[in-house]
Amino acid sequence: MDILDILLSASFWAAAIRIASPLIFATLGELICERAGVLNLGIEGIMVAGAFSGWIAVWAGLPLWGGVAVAMLTGMAFGLLHATLSVPFGLSQHVVGIGLTLLATSLTFYTYRVVLPEVSSPPKIEAFQPYEIPLLADLPLIGPALFSQTPLTYAAFLLAAICAYTLYRTPVGLAVRAAGENPSAVAAQGLSVTAIRMGAVITGSGFMAVGGAFLTLSAFDSFFFDMVNGRGWICIALVVFGAWRPGKAVLGAILFAAFDALQIRLQQTGIGALVPYQLFLMLPYILSILALVVMSRRAEVPAALMVPFNKGER
Amino acid sequence: ADPIKVAGIYTVPVEQQWVSRIHVAALAAQERGDITYTFSENTSNTDYPRVMREYAEQGHKLIIGEIFGVEAEAREVAADYPDVAFLMGSSFKEDPSLPNLAVFDNYIQDASYLSGIVAGAMSESGNIGMVGGFPIPEVNRLMHAFMAGAREMNPDITFQVSFIGSWFDPPKAKETAFAMIENGADMLYAERFGVSDAAKEKGILAIGNVIDTQGDYPDTVVASALWHFEPTLDAAIAKVRDGSFVAADYGTYSFMKEGGASLAPFGTFEGKIPQAALDLIASRTAAIKDGSYVVEINDAEPTSS
Amino acid sequence: MTTPSMAQPAANGPVLRLKEITKRFGPVTANEDVSFDLFPGEVIALLGENGAGKTTLMNILFGQYTADAGEVELFGATLPPGAPRAALDGGVGMVHQHFTLADNLTVWENITLGVEPLFQMRLNASAARARIRSLSERFHLKVDPNAKVGRLTVGERQRVEILKALYRDARILILDEPTAVLTPQESDALFATLREAIGQGLSVIFISHKLHEVMAISDRVLVLRHGRLVAERRTAQTSRDELASLMVGADVKPARFAPNAAGPALLQLQGVSTPDNGAAPGLRNVTLDLAAGQITGLAGVSGNGQAALSDLISGLITAQSGQIRIHGREIGAWSPRKAVDAGIARIPEDRHKTGTIADFDLTENAILETYSTRFARKGWLDWRAARQFAKDLITTYDVRCPGPDTRIRLLSGGNMQKLILGRVLELAPDIILANQPVRGLDIGAVTYVHEQLAKARARGAAVLLISEDLDEIMQLSDVIHVISEGRLSPGFPRGSQQPEDLGAWMAGHGFDTMTAEGPHAP
Amino acid sequence: MRLEPIVAPSWQRRLIPPAAAILATFVIAALLAQIAGGNPFSIFGLILSGALGSKFAILETLNRATPLIFTGLAVAVAFRAKLWNIGAEAQLYAGAVVTVVLGTGALALPAPLLLPLLALAAMVAGAGLLLGPALLKTRLGVDEVVTTLLFNFIFLLFVSYLLEGPLKDPMGMGWPKSPRLDPEARLPRVVDGLRLHWGFALALISAVAIWLINTRTTLGYEMRAVGQNAEAAQFAGIPVTKVILKTALLSGGLAGLAGYSEVAGLKGALTLDLSPGFGYTGIVVAMLALLHPIGVVFAALFVATIFVGADSMSRAAGVPSYLADIMLASALLLMVLAILLSKFRLRRD
């Protein structure tokens, strides 16, 4: 197989979309937080918590969508904690985020071990199965690539559309964007910056957790420690890469995933034997940085990102 | 006799296949009443020597674990606690001047070799996919033995080898396996969690490693090369009990002839494996056990062929 | 405080009533026991020195701060404290002293933000834009609703701020120093708009340090001093001089400028051009001499190349072509550092963003330009000397502050400006670049700054004064240049031109007849 | 609601919130221990004795604090200049790699020469690694949060390649591990037989040096000016780009020293798991210290005490060892909140 064959195969793009799905959820979540002015470094931990809580809920008997809801709520709970510390109290978003990642991760592992002390291989659930969308799935190439995915993947794309619409076409979206650009402008129009930012962080954290849950409910069917494996950090890069726009962020996620899918395949090609496998694993990161270099000149960073707002401060 | 106080120190969670075999064996010994068992998982190598000391100070008589990343420091700790027995997974050999530290490793290449025979016989495309975490000796030697076994049945067989750079990323392992299936593999060597899932989803076959996963994938996992830590641990417990624990290489307890490794029962695949393979397995098993056939131990990183 | 006799007939009850408002920030009392009424269609001017508490009072009325005591009544109903929403809904519109606009959003987005309930399916953008257009027309506030605010000029932003209030049908409009950043033309346009709005029943509270504006637009004047309401006058029955002394608590005399003989040219630009910066034009073939012992005034509508000239002299940008000579010697590599070392004193346009570092204390701000040359040996800072320097500045330049260890953000604008002035003037510079040195300052501070410039001129420094206030230029300058679209007019000696003549140059007339050799009086 | 600074906080105001934060952390730990079947009342004593109860425990705590002081300083230096260096983890490894490359026979020098040379080389390596993102920031405006973060992954994969390739210990039986350092390249231990090494002293010296740089030198002043208001700094004639690059070198250098200290002092060899996230924890340490270099020492000691104590407690109490990380995270979050509350009061507005 040479690169061209790989790039032209539907299964490759299907894999890219699959790999991208959890990233899309979490990137959208991070994007919402950052649009409102809050850098959420808790993302990695929130994804772990989401992966676990969604899975354990299904294992305990809830339907799959119930698991997604539980993950979302778990993420929102951690989001509430992040928001409380970083918004009204205005604590350093770096500390709160990293602290939260540590907290969510360790709390998840602890809970896992308390709930399932004796198992040496975690129980499996009946995960989301691919669902072929009638008619669309029969299209050549994009049919199998796009329309034979699990419902949660479709949900990811739907969510991206909803996020884009909400941000650009509804009053609350405008308020979120304004809170990230200039909180004083928001306050001067009689809105509560605190409420808007907290709302954004809580919602965004919910989406991150669903991204985590994708790993246990759709990409796989059980939970392992460390299985989020840095995906959250990638999403932070993807937000920048996507210039804080949902559409571009989704494209970025797919692009990143495509590189990941590609490196997996390249490892089997002729050069795979010659090049150390680490180089393949590096590929998506290196290309991300290169893409950033190209993109960043035009990107408009939310002006008030990482700037806490304390009204009456001088 | 009073149960012996045993502590385990692992650098990964006890779900990890390799460590799970030690953990399970210890739990079984505790169940029997031979030992009391406590453990620390996910201990970073930075903390490892400290944890060893803490357990030693708390009066544990036997400490088991893995010191691949901290060989020198761990030996130093052991030297400070001559009354405590340390049974440690290690790439190195025992050191006679450090009588209370014995080493072991998962030398189950015998079983891997046999499972390779099954794989070679069952693969129709002659294309086998192998997904590993990291190319460390513990993984490499099993992969090589497996490949040797498979070639016994089909010298022209090709292998796809990938490492995902993580012990715990089942979704990634699964994606990697998918890619191999796309690329023609009809048999997978499931070194990581996630590989058998891909095989199951695509309706092809897989071979388990270290643990028996046929229960979870009855129509997928044909055979598994099992590691049994029980002989290793039980030998150590007995020696601690009668005071004869000395520096030794317990690695041999993982050999098939010691009962440390085996080919899992074919279970759901009983009767579906070609007779030629079964015959070869039977003869090799006997040869391995009586020492007339030795499976090569090759720790080098395997590559696709 | 309010004497009913002076307010309008009670029958037409007040739209707004402030009752005994007191507000403290830690040890600072910003407002103390302030009460007054505002009547329909009335314009109240609020006067006071920097830090007198005007902005604080307005923020309380708008609900952004909560008063420690007292209450606000709007159309007879008590406003809940600390709720801008309630004030907005009650018909109060506020144009803040510092713009509250999001640069990356469009005009219509800024205006409609928070007007409609947050949770609804759709933001009716086209209806919003249509309404903004009709408001723009009605009040002569020309601005493109689809433009990004970041691309607008200061004057246009001001219009957006006013549109924000009008869009919500404000019946009371608070304008906190709306003209501080406007050109005279823009100010005139603003006043026309205000008269229009007042005619349609709006009541206005107007804050400004510019007394002629106060005289022109207001019906009544309230004077705050140290947070207390100290005087109230009907505009028709008072004068600029009286208001000035009421504000400061003493008589104020404008700085005087005796004629001074011109010395040699200390800074010379010869045919200098600089690149454009976005919408702001660069310099086009500019020739300019700054002579010792003279104040050279640069008049012009903002955005015509003043920024380029000031950035060039400050060292922030370099010339594309042409020569720059200091003391007759051509400059080599050019940077802010080089400018400082060449003995150029630079008073930047924006004291908050470029002039000072808000969280640095006075000592640290005082040595910003000279830390490495005057206060360090081999990379080690001499804090004792630095602190002494700051102390000296504080006394010499009358910087009112608790001490050299105070963070500068706590100082009023005037005092901040005095520190900047002191920082650069202490080095006895030959060349002084003063870019809008009195913007937003109260009369007392303005006089002080002007006096300092006069002193520097007297001792032989060459001063370049950039200002959009033609009165200031004409009062201070020995020579006046006008800048328009990056081109520089000839230098006009003091008294040779009438304001109308300069206005014509500012509008771009006369440049075409200039000869290529350089400035000659037409 | 808003926060209002307290002009002169009373001693109660200064002490009670942090004390309450520590207490709350213990309560959380006790509750969680109870859930897992441990004895909640033994927690406090076990943590204390685990972290400080013996010479061994104390030295181990200092030991754990050592790399955190370095990475904490690295982050504090960078953050002060608003250079968001999230990549101390990678820079640490860069320092470690160079230490191993030069310390395994490449340089045959006596220890008094070799050790400083290795430290310098490690600093250069760490500095070099941050220079890239810093240049991308100053030249092209690329966000350094993201580049430094991604560099962590890239560099770790690079280390993994080195350890399986050129840097693999030929005597290591195939395990991805570097050869051991020459004895001359090892930092001596402070107490025989226990792991604490002179890297700790080096960390303390670094903290004092950074404090001096911050408060006494023009560079410290420049870094702070650039961090607080780069535009004003630029106008005043401070060479902003140069200052950012110098900051990057200093910050990366400190992180590189962390790698040097861990390899030369503690481990003697490089493995892929040299650092259990010291680079990331350094961010928390720095912020806990309010970016003050001396504060970093105390914050690192605090973090190390909580971690070592809680880790040992989890074993003694027989509860899952993840409790240590939970305690650490809670302590961090509660402590930053407490520090805030000891300086500000909440006012309803």
Ligand SMILES: Nc1ncnc2c1ncn2[C@@H]1O[C@H](COP(=O)(O)OP(=O)(O)OP(=O)(O)O)[C@@H](O)[C@H]1O
């Ligand atoms: N948020 C705040 N925190 C602390 N002190 C404040 C705050 N806001 C205002 N002050 C202080 O209250 C006093 C009044 O300030 P205010 O801004 O109301 O003055 P002003 O009359 O509007 O001045 P200017 O003419 O410069 O705009 C000043 O001493 C100021 O330093």
Ligand SMILES: Nc1ncnc2c1ncn2[C@@H]1O[C@H](COP(=O)(O)OP(=O)(O)OP(=O)(O)O)[C@@H](O)[C@H]1O
């Ligand atoms: N006016 C001054 N006199 C003497 N030293 C000063 C002065 N201003 C600043 N410094 C020095 O600059 C240093 C840097 O300022 P900063 O306030 O960040 O200090 P710090 O030492 O980090 O913190 P802290 O003020 O909490 O001790 C101060 O510590 C102090 O040593």
Ligand SMILES: [Mg+2]
């Ligand atoms: Mg004001």
Ligand SMILES: [Mg+2]
């Ligand atoms: Mg200080």
